[in-house]
Amino acid sequence: MIGVGRVAGEISDGQLGAGIGSSPGSTLIVLLSLVASLNLALFVFNLVPLMPLDGGQMVGAVWEGIKKGFARMTGRPDPGYVDVAKALPVAYAVSVALIVMSALLMYADIVRPVKLG
Structure with missing residues (x-):
């Protein structure tokens, strides 16, 4: 969780957004996909x-x-x-x-x- 929080912070700060795009919408999409992938990993681990x-x-x-x-x-x-x-x-x-x-x-x-x- 600490690493995910750090990655999410770097994405929202724009430090990791160079190859993604600079619009706020693309940052939101990347953050939502990060949350979705974390949720999917938790689902698979729970099984x-x-x-x-x-x-x-x-x-x-x-x-x-x-x-x-x-x-x-x-x-x-x-x-x-x-x-x-x-x-x-x-x-x-x-x-x-x-x-x-x-x-x-x-x-x-x-x-x-x-x-x-």
Whole structure:
């Protein structure tokens, strides 16, 4: 986020606008495309199939559907719901790894900021 904020600041100041155009409309378009790309990256990252993210919930639902479909095809009784709470240790480990990685990247971004142009 720090690097994105710096890039957005440099775009709005006009430091990165040499090849883009000098009109305020083009600067607004570049800033909106920056926000849209950040939003899209967050959407894709959130679909990673690990438990603290939404992809982990989707994996549990897909696994439950596969189990129910297999039981229905073989004539077995309904196996019941999948307990996604059993994956909480994995969720805790992934959460700690994401927090440590975020802190490390923020520190690196403050110590040696991103320079474009």
